[in-house]
Amino acid sequence: MPRWTILWVVGSWIVLAVLTLLAYRFNRDRGHD
Amino acid sequence: MNPLWIGLFLYLGVMLSVGIAASRYMRSLDDFVLGGRRLGPWVAAISERASGESSWFLLGLPGAAYGLGFTEYWSVIGIGFGILVSWTFIAIPLRRESARLGALTLPDYFELRFNDRTRLLRLVSMVVILVFYTFYVAAQLHGAGKILKGTFGFEHTTGILIGAAVVVLYTLLGGFLAVAWTDLIQGLMMTAVAVVLPIVGIAYIGGFDVFVERLSAQGPGYLEMSGGKVGAAVMFGVAVGGLSWGFGYLGQPHLLTRYMAIRKTSELRQGGLIAMGWTLLSYWGAPLIGLVGLALLGPDLADPEQVMPLVATTLLPGWLAGMMIAGATAAMMSTADSQLIVATSTLVEDIYVRLFRPKTTPSRLVMLSRLATIAVAAVALTLALTAGEDQSGGLIYKTVAYAWSGLGASFGPALLLGLWWRRTTFQGALAGMVCGMAATIVWKNSAALSAVLDMKAAAFLISLSAVIAVSLVTRPSDDPAGTGV
Numbered sequence: 001m002p003r004w005t006i007l008w009v010v011g012s013w014i015v016l017a018v019l020t021l022l023a024y025r026f027n028r029d030r031g032h033d
Numbered sequence: 034m035n036p037l038w039i040g041l042f043l044y045l046g047v048m049l050s051v052g053i054a055a056s057r058y059m060r061s062l063d064d065f066v067l068g069g070r071r072l073g074p075w076v077a078a079i080s081e082r083a084s085g086e087s088s089w090f091l092l093g094l095p096g097a098a099y100g101l102g103f104t105e106y107w108s109v110i111g112i113g114f115g116i117l118v119s120w121t122f123i124a125i126p127l128r129r130e131s132a133r134l135g136a137l138t139l140p141d142y143f144e145l146r147f148n149d150r151t152r153l154l155r156l157v158s159m160v161v162i163l164v165f166y167t168f169y170v171a172a173q174l175h176g177a178g179k180i181l182k183g184t185f186g187f188e189h190t191t192g193i194l195i196g197a198a199v200v201v202l203y204t205l206l207g208g209f210l211a212v213a214w215t216d217l218i219q220g221l222m223m224t225a226v227a228v229v230l231p232i233v234g235i236a237y238i239g240g241f242d243v244f245v246e247r248l249s250a251q252g253p254g255y256l257e258m259s260g261g262k263v264g265a266a267v268m269f270g271v272a273v274g275g276l277s278w279g280f281g282y283l284g285q286p287h288l289l290t291r292y293m294a295i296r297k298t299s300e301l302r303q304g305g306l307i308a309m310g311w312t313l314l315s316y317w318g319a320p321l322i323g324l325v326g327l328a329l330l331g332p333d334l335a336d337p338e339q340v341m342p343l344v345a346t347t348l349l350p351g352w353l354a355g356m357m358i359a360g361a362t363a364a365m366m367s368t369a370d371s372q373l374i375v376a377t378s379t380l381v382e383d384i385y386v387r388l389f390r391p392k393t394t395p396s397r398l399v400m401l402s403r404l405a406t407i408a409v410a411a412v413a414l415t416l417a418l419t420a421g422e423d424q425s426g427g428l429i430y431k432t433v434a435y436a437w438s439g440l441g442a443s444f445g446p447a448l449l450l451g452l453w454w455r456r457t458t459f460q461g462a463l464a465g466m467v468c469g470m471a472a473t474i475v476w477k478n479s480a481a482l483s484a485v486l487d488m489k490a491a492a493f494l495i496s497l498s499a500v501i502a503v504s505l506v507t508r509p510s511d512d513p514a515g516t517g518v
Contacts, residue, residue: 020309023121
């Protein structure tokens with residue numbers, strides 16, 4: 001299995017998970033009605 | 034009785050029961066179109082995901098991965114980012130602004146946000162929605178045709194007719210609430226398929242190493258993110274073509290209505306987390322289903338988009354395969370029903386109520402909505418039936434790409450900038466919509482332009498440039514609506 005393929009797929013998933021948590025923080029004070 | 038039927042029948046029965054249950058809660062147009070803005074975060078988030086992922090997710094995408102290999106993961110990565118950006122930067126301001134302005138639909142929002150007295154934004158939005166959703170729903174009906182043909186050997190047209198009948202029936206009965214609740218069940222089934230099928234498949238083949246060996250034997254390109262293509266420019270094209278699926282998320286009315294329908298704005302923050310959890314859990318598996326199919330069944334399938342039902346029936350006992358195939362049916366239905374609701378709301382709320390301002394009763398509007406749903410479904414059905422059987426083996430993938438690009442490019446830039454950039458003007462938004470729609474249609478019909486830059490990326494960037502450029506040279510309106518920032 002080419003190393004780059006694994007790196008791209010797994011790496012992008014980790015980046016997405018981290019960004020999801022950052023987004024959750026980002027919207028902390030924005031979600032009030 | 035064929036055990037495959039048991040799983041499928043069980044599923045269809047549950048969907049119709051939900052439709053009947055939800056019909057008891059429906060008394061007004063607001064209920065039919067937005068479920069009275071009373072969805073909780075779990076229903077809103079999973080429903081958004083299930084509607085966002087159509088036949089494309091369990092038939093089109095595995096079919097493309099079957100043909101191209103790991104390079105299809107570019108699409109998956111782009112999609113992950115698209116979903117994240119949409120939940121982070123659009124969901125909350127759109128929910129807040131639409132409630133404040135009293136907007137039930139996306140065309141409502143555009144008209145009120147830009148204080149558009151000419152009605153042009155509403156009219157252009159309506160054209161975009163009706164044109165592209167007809168194709169989109171037709172692609173879902175093709176999905177039903179393919180599933181039922183691949184599994185039970187039905188004629189393609191019979192499969193399309195059965196799929197259309199069930200979706201229309203429960204949409205008619207329960208409106209938005211039925212659609213959102215069935216989406217929840219369907220979203221969870223889709224995850225089960227995307228997670229279980231690749232794991233069982235790789236174990237059946239003999240483990241990950243054997244799986245990789247078999248793919249490698251089909252050709253080295255299957256394991257490469259470049260798809261075996263050489264040259265920086267070509268690789269750039271492959272990556273952009275995949276990643277640009279993400280742009281589409283910013284302008285899909287059937288997903289944006291999920292944000293508008295949530296009970297409280299604050300719950301969207303939690304909803305975003307749930308939606309991303311679903312994405313990270315489900316999306317890695319969908320292309321792997323196609324790759325497992327390639328390793329298991331060889332490269333000679335007549336229609337690659339039937340790879341998922343074929344893998345399920347090869348690997349699993351009949352009743353379980355039936356449940357998995359019901360999952361693919363779920364993917365198709367959860368999208369088609371939501372799109373029918375949006376197209377219906379466009380006809381009834383955007384055209385009839387807002388333009389003609391009739392003196393009428395809520396129950397009469399619900400009845401009109403049901404008639405409009407039937408009308409839109411009939412047009413999509415005609416389109417699906419006249420297209421005939423899939424000759425190229427990529428019909429769902431390509432048709433969805435077209436509709437996805439058209440909606441994303443027409444609405445995405447105008448919406449995002451309208452929410453976040455106070456300087457966005459009515460003329461800018463209008464230019465963005467028209468350019469996004471026109472660019473998609475031009476690119477779709479020009480192989481030369483598509484060779485230079487992928488349709489989805491090109492149309493979005495042209496629309497984005499148009500909104501910015503025209504906004505800068507025109508004067509903002511008195512802006513009573515303000516922005517969501």
